[in-house]
Amino acid sequence: MIFQIDFQAGKPVYLQLADQIRYAAACGRLQPGEALPALRPLSEELRVNRNTIAKAYAELEAQGIVETHPGKGCFVTANRSPFTEPVRKSLLLTEIDEAVVMAHHLQVDKETFLQLVRERLDYFETKLEAAQNGK
Template structure:
């Protein structure tokens, strides 16, 4: 797992780490049950405070992305997020709204934005549920 920190970014470092772990899961780069680097290993590799790594791992655990086994380490969790469907929908809709605001401010053409979204949909690994793939909407 390759994690890169952008110290010039407004987003807190612990959230950058959490975002990148979630991205690797979504892209299929890490699988359920895979072990994450220890706090000490990742802290040393990224040259940042171990408390920052621990905070990122706590955030990921809170979201149901990872599980931590005392004395054993942190692992990618089995199954989906523990967040309720209503909470997941709310969080995703908020992200979509932020994306739309940015696209409008950057004067991105609607068709171009949809094209980029289609490319992203093809690139990422989605859970196989049937109803959630958008194919039945027209």
């Protein structure tokens, strides 16, 4: 379990960490029910304050990706979003539009873009299956 923080990236450390955990959960490297590293050990490993780790975990809890239990730890949840169906669809469309708009400005054509999306979907699917069979 190793996370990589870039202190010169401009992006807040707690968001970098939250992104990486969210990513790991999506590709099965972190399984539902699995415990995240405790605040203090991880804060030492990443050379970051405890509160910064706690803020990342709080961020993920707000998104329904982990649950924290005082005294026990922070655990990856089984997949369930705290948002209603219309809200989830709206959130996802916003994210998709950002990618589509970026593709336009980077002059990536429609078919190339769709091919990239398929590749990434397959990649995550493969990773997920491998992680589930492995355990």
